[in-house]
Amino acid sequence: MPDTAPARTVHLGVDLTDAGAHPAAWRTTGSQAQRLFDAKRLVELVATAQRGLLDLVTLDDAFTLRPGRTGTVRGRLDAALVASRLAPRSGGVGLVPTVTTTHTEPFHVSKAIATIDHVSAGRAGWQVGWSTTPAEAAAFGRKAAQDEPDAVAEADEAVEVVTRLWDSWEDDAEIRDVATGRFVDREKLHYVDHEGIRFAVKGPSITPRPPQGQPPVVVRADSPASFDLAARRADVVRVRAATRDEAVALRAQVRDAAADAGRDPDALRVLVDAYVVVGDTRASAQARLDLLEDLEGVSWDTDSLTHVGTARDLAVTVEEWTSAGAADGFLLRPSSLSTDLDAVVDGVVPLLQGAGLFRTAYPGTTLRDTLGLPHPANRYAAIA
């Protein structure tokens, strides 16, 4: 009897922050560093990711200029607005900006992500960020810098408020009943009435429920506090693991912690951050990394899976890690966006497709469809 269970497939995201994951990426030929803040460059990168049928792109964010030498890329755009700018000219691929919770209002976060979801017809996600730097605290001047457990605890409460606000409109709240003159059925709008430790938020949102109901929440689990947040709140968990065994253990840990929190572990997607330098040969990939390291003056310390080699080698790694249960997928961190993203899309993706490990078309229209997550019920409709 052939196995009728669906083939195990892999999820692939790519991070589009800066000119690439390597600090010296902007100094390489073709890096388009002059166009770093040009929306059209980002539109082209998203088109490439979409050509490769990737699940999602992530965009990092920060409020203050990173301290550092003039030699590194400095300066960022607001990631949520970039994601929205990218939405109308793309399809299929998910758009996942980082929005931080330490100095921003959950009410604003909620409507921003909901709106990206409306504009993209269901392709938004939210990478939950928090801030521990004195520099960012000083930029807002409202409170002192927080340590990580405290900032993550605040993020946890913010996720609760944001996700409640997304549910504060039922999907069919807008009725346009001409006979009674009512535009909405207010029984289907809900006060979230959150009275928490750090926030009191009344609701409802001003923005109707996003098309996905709940846009996927992405959490980077790279500390005990964030690991706990991810297990309880995340749909997509980003982990860092340098070896396959380490990843196998981490993924099992995340799934166990999710189960302990009363969640179905199969509802989580654990993605390993994978730094990639892809070349036609192993030697050419290594030569590119050598050049980057020369420019930067130090070796590239990534602290997670790092691939320096051919597309075929990377496809083999993906297959081995996936079949070993080390990951549900990978969040690719191209060393140089201008070079490695094309290499992944044109080199690695076809090999994975050939092996039956990666989709040959988007399965639906929303990011939840792509990630294989069901449309969530509305918590308020359930108790109504």
Add this chain to the structure above:
Amino acid sequence: MSTRPRKQIHLGAHFPGVNNTTVWSDPRSGSQIDFSSFEHLARRAEAAKLDFFFLAEGLRLREHKGRIHDLDVVGRPDTLPVLAALAAVTDRLGLAGTINTTFNEPWELAKQFATLDLLSEGRAAWNLVTSPDAFTGANFRRGGYLPYAERYARAAEVVEVARALWDSWDDDAVLADRITGDFLRPGAVRPVTHHGTYADVVGLFETPRGPQGHPVLFQAGDSADGREFAAATADVVFSAHSTFDAGRAFYEDVKGRLAAHGRSRDSLKILPATVVVLGDTPDEAAERAREIRLQQVSGPTAIAFLEQVWGRDLEGYDPEGPLPDVEPDTENVSITRGRVRHAKDPAAVAAAWREQAEANGWSIRELVIQVTSRGGFVGTPEQVADDIDRHVQEDASDGFILVPHLTPGGLDEVFDRVIPLLQERGSFRAEYEGTTLREHLGLARPGAASAAEDEPAAELVG
């Protein structure tokens, strides 16, 4: 006849808001949420060479008699993400968004507007509003913390800090010199330090200066404080005075305040909101205007409007019948929340309205239609073009923000039939001449507060 050159009209397209100007019951009325509605209006406005697209904002759903007000459009997407998305489907149109200063911090506002200006290649505008009420504050961690009298003081400080942040990057700060390894030009990004009453901000700003230097700043306040704030700070006033005489008085008052702030009369544009109703004949236009007013003021809407003044439940009254004989409840001042209560002295207003209604034989609904009439331009395309042009040439305004009653096609007819007439007479651009909103509006681009002040040598070094 005046010898001065013909003034150029400036026009904005207002996306229909969450109030009863917007008619949702019409079969042609589309979604208030789908991006396609925003895209339709923006693309049509750009094809007509308008100056900008305009979005309003409200941070809490309105309530009436303790419940969410359900008779008007309810719900809207977040302002700035919508504008960022529109930047992808338009090339020249200005993108103006209303953002509250009370429940946002200056650092994040500065970053968001710098980003929008970069993503749109110089088309961002910020309509600055203040909302100090605890009702809206219930959605935010600070609650209703700001005394009403201090709303403009805080707004002024927020703008001051935002401008300092935008100016903390030189225009040419990004070198991206691959050979030397200098990504930023040394000294081209300077720390900002501001210790004020409402903001305490120190740091290095993260986002490069936008193509416009500063996004265009809109302001809508009408009180003496609001007018003074506009004269000191704003680039555009979103005015409520759309009739000719009131418009001229407002225009003269606000423009007259500019000199005291060292500004020229051209450096501030006054744009009242207005509606346009067209017909092939004057009678047909008047008839259509009447139909629209009946759609805007349904029976339940008329009763709800009266309840705001009476401060009590009037659901038992027939909207097609006479005004209530009960007196207003003058103690109950919060029957409607999330918008301004209309009557300062409810008993006097009620008495005046009863008198008006009796004298004219008006029902409740008819009275509300009459007293909430917003005027606007009603006539044939030729009449409307003449009228708009006269307002501008005779200094009742510098142009208008056009408010449609239908989403998303409510201005299509104006674009098709009125704009070409204004273009023919040379009062409105036939093509965009510049690329940024500042250029469309004829506003100067603010220079960076260059390092030269602190470091005199920097300018010599160049």
